[in-house]
Amino acid sequence: MTKDQLQNIIVNIPDFPIKGIQFKDINPILTNPAAFQSTIDIFAKFISEQKATAIVAPEARGFIFGAGVAYKLGIKLVLARKKGKLPSKTYEVEYDLEYGSTILQIHQDALTKDDRVVVIDDLIATAGTINACIELTKKTQAQVVGIASLISLSEFENKHHFNNVPLLEILKF
Numbered sequence: 001m002t003k004d005q006l007q008n009i010i011v012n013i014p015d016f017p018i019k020g021i022q023f024k025d026i027n028p029i030l031t032n033p034a035a036f037q038s039t040i041d042i043f044a045k046f047i048s049e050q051k052a053t054a055i056v057a058p059e060a061r062g063f064i065f066g067a068g069v070a071y072k073l074g075i076k077l078v079l080a081r082k083k084g085k086l087p088s089k090t091y092e093v094e095y096d097l098e099y100g101s102t103i104l105q106i107h108q109d110a111l112t113k114d115d116r117v118v119v120i121d122d123l124i125a126t127a128g129t130i131n132a133c134i135e136l137t138k139k140t141q142a143q144v145v146g147i148a149s150l151i152s153l154s155e156f157e158n159k160h161h162f163n164n165v166p167l168l169e170i171l172k173f
């Protein structure tokens with residue numbers, strides 16, 4: 001399936017979950033097997049080009065794409081979870097949401113300094129979530145070699161600073 005076809009499958013839901021947000025619903029990609037396979041293939045091509053040894057994925061939709069690619073490439077999947085969900089020793093980063101703040105954690109022993117990490121998520125808006133995952137990765141001494149997202153929202157584009165790390169944004173809205 002082409003990127004144009006994928007773009008047409010994403011459903012825009014106005015004013016969800018609160019007024020003023022244009023919510024991009026990725027569920028129709030998951031219920032269309034050809035669309036999901038194409039999405040994973042596009043992610044996997046980029047992530048293998050970066051010679052990644054690991055994927056860091058934030059909950060919850062990052063897990064879906066991260067798991068598909070980790071299986072396809074035979075590389076590690078490291079979950080970045082909300083505070084209190086991971087059972088072993090963690091590193092944590094607090095960051096701002098549009099309203100309030102949140103804390104993401106990863107297991108300290110999930111990555112080593114030799115790991116080459118691509119951070120993956122379904123959507124980049126302010127990039128707060130991706131930047132938190134980058135910070136978490138750096139706390140383990142591993143190297144961030146790429147950032148990959150199914151969707152990026154152009155209204156926030158100028159605010160992204162990824163310091164020349166290779167970036168895959170499959171669909172732009």
Ligand code: AMP
Binds near residue numbers: 022025124128130
């Ligand atoms: P941000 O940290 O601002 O880049 O927000 C990214 C996270 O919030 C992603 O994990 C998305 O799942 C979710 N998100 C933010 N804005 C939207 C939106 N307009 N539609 C769907 N998901 C969104």
